[in-house]
Amino acid sequence: MNIIERINAVTNSAPNSKAYTINGESHSYEELKKRSDAMAFYLVNTAKLKRGTPIVIFGGKQFEMIVSFLGAIKAGHPYIPVDSHTPLARLEQILAVSKPQLIIAVEDLPSDLNVVSKIVSIKELKEIVSSNCVEIPLEQAINKDETFYIIFTSGTTGVPKGVEISHDNLVSFSEWLLNDFDLGTGKNFLDQAPYSFDLSVMNLYPSLLSGGNLVPLDKETTLNFKSLFEKLPGMALDVWVSTPSFADICLMDKAFNEANYPNLQRFLFCGEELTLKTATKLIERFPKAAIYNTYGPTEATVAVTQVLITEEIVNKYARLPIGRVKEDTEIIIVDDQLQPVPTGEIGEMIILGPAVSRGYLENPEKTAESFVLINGQHAYRTGDLGKFEKDLLFYQGRKDFQLKFNGYRIELEDIDHHLEKVSFVQRASVVPKMLNHKVQNLIAYVVAKPHEFEKNNQLTQAIKAELAPLVMDYMIPGRWVYVDQLPLSANGKVDRKALINEVNK
Template structure:
């Protein structure tokens, strides 16, 4: 099996760069040296397996914090700088970390619910630690101390139905299995190459290049959020990047397509594009093939709970011209995809049902949340793999983990999965998985709101934006535009920007159905009538 810590150690013997971020870069040799110092420091001062928290967007020292944590036997929890204070507070309260790496230009405010002994290491402090502790801690850490096998490597917090984020636990075992599968798909094979590192580390899509890239000695070309807001600088950076592998959401690629210079001429070394995280629209795929005639475009599928991706297919002109949505691929060889009905019975091939994933990429569940874990995770019967080749004892034990995705799909005669959206109110928007109830619960936390419903608005077969229907406690006595701005401002304190509805409607009371529940169908119908 492959391993990211071993990858760092192996390529530390070369002169390769591990990360380029703006004007800064860091070599594999320095990542190995610094992560040894950091790992030994963490072992000496915090001899526990409590996860560390890494707060930041893109920085060369984030990889050091990740690898140092893993070497010391600690998982890490990435939090992006775009996360609102309340969400960060919820995550830190759940994790109760002993160490927080603040690799941002923002101050981290902790409240009394978090241990007073927590140590916050900003970049300057971290760099000083590398110097001050070099003589004491600059030595290799034995593998016995690393995070390994089914121990958590990272915990990624996603939207939760209670208004609190839930942490998906991903183990070394999960990641090694994923990396072994996706690396040849992306053409990451140990040769010197540059791969795009654009998604934030708190978004599981980032793992698609982070882990395979570092395992095989590639250079991560980081694109910080600030660069995305400046197109001129963005394209200047892309021009000099020499990237061979591109991983992003379709939305980010579509944004880049708005500029005519986004083409093979801008990225002459580009060979592969991978899209996982949201629906890849046919027009976007067609435009990419037109602009980049020499590249391979891969469409994939997989939830955070199954380690980023579980299936992949190379998109060709036949797919483009088939006059239907693009397939999301054939499952990785050591896994099984089942399509089931509400009674968990498999449906005939070609019929629609819920997607269930069984295999080594499936998480052990949600961090410190057994109740929610038991609703979506279970252990499959051994017979499901009876025709598979012999496996290791660890595989035999863990490969039967299963996850009920809540996604609707079907399987074509050729084995390709088709994705049809969410079974419940969980949706994908701009690559982010969002639970509608999470937004609604946080809307209700705003004092003047009595009731709220959030509706996903579909366009061309995918969610284009969110619309909130709100009942105010005292009615509305000002313009709807002004009230919308006020509510958005309050909501931004509770949830990330990408979850905030684009538009708001204000009504006197919610319509109810015969069961006494809010009649969402009527609300949808009213929207259609308005349109």
């Protein structure tokens, strides 16, 4: 499969069918093709960028985002999606690592961003994509093992890592989605996850490759439950893609059920653990729908396992399986010496196969740490613990202190790193509060510097005000504990495990 060729075939067979519907306004496949062709023409003939250099695309849930994604690919450039809610410091780090020659600003960039790249503003973008132009030859497009997109994830040193996903990585993932999940054609897909979060790939390309219609939810609606519950029923969704946490929010609305969502026949969950509680509620509310639990890291192209969650599975297991490994992929469970453990024993999950990324952009050191050769094959060390029971895989937590919270992958050391930049903080260690094997909250243990605040909540507000511009909002702890000193392990490092045990006892 060639991604662009397949989307072109969908367009040729049904040019007027809906590709993207936002706030009641629909855009057809023909419009998507013409506009992305115009963008590609501009990149090749006017911008004249060197083929293969990455382009940053900054924005939210606008139609121009996917126009720009496809335009970049057609012109031979991988794209880097950056959400418009990204803090300035993180945005600067992403630009420092990726060094893009061009930024497409679908939304205005922060006014205080220091940038040397050429910027295409939304005004210029609309002029570019409205122009008539000739189609760029397919040979120019990203193909085979060339990088298709780069998504930045949290890094232990406070510097985000850019995961490079190739065209063939994406083909491996997309063919599996289309073949194994019975998604059908021409369906309405929920498009809720930010494009900077690789969960969005689970709805974006399966929809475009099957003649589907992406129905996006912007962040403002997602955060306003009243607006969310009012808007969702009118979206006429057939396929639901989200984290379990987002489904939990929607389940708060008693009207979130089969009667009010008669077309909703497929739920696909990824990004964090699907709990028994959430799955049970969904089966009760949507008894005829197929509910899939999936698992995979960004470095293996979104997901590599799936299982249909039935009443039988819910009744059989205290902790839900993450599924069976897709046909072209292998997961082995190993010990600390990377030797396979016996079936049923817990070890680190290693992923091998055509969906595994080549590594991190401009970061050979981190690439060498996480990507290894196993039996002569390129493989990714997930840092996730798992075990097999027959052919079913079960997630058993993190090997280190990286975790998923509301679907977002977070390095606890990343938050510590930024917290210790705050003027009121001497030392800090952030730990997760767990409930039913799922992160419920982030707790910050802080040794504060001398200050003049009378109450701890005043100190907390001051710390959060300094932290907010440095990290994503989902990385800001929800509870704060002030201590004279942090516990230390025998080798003199902060004993995070002791804090985790204290929080979760």
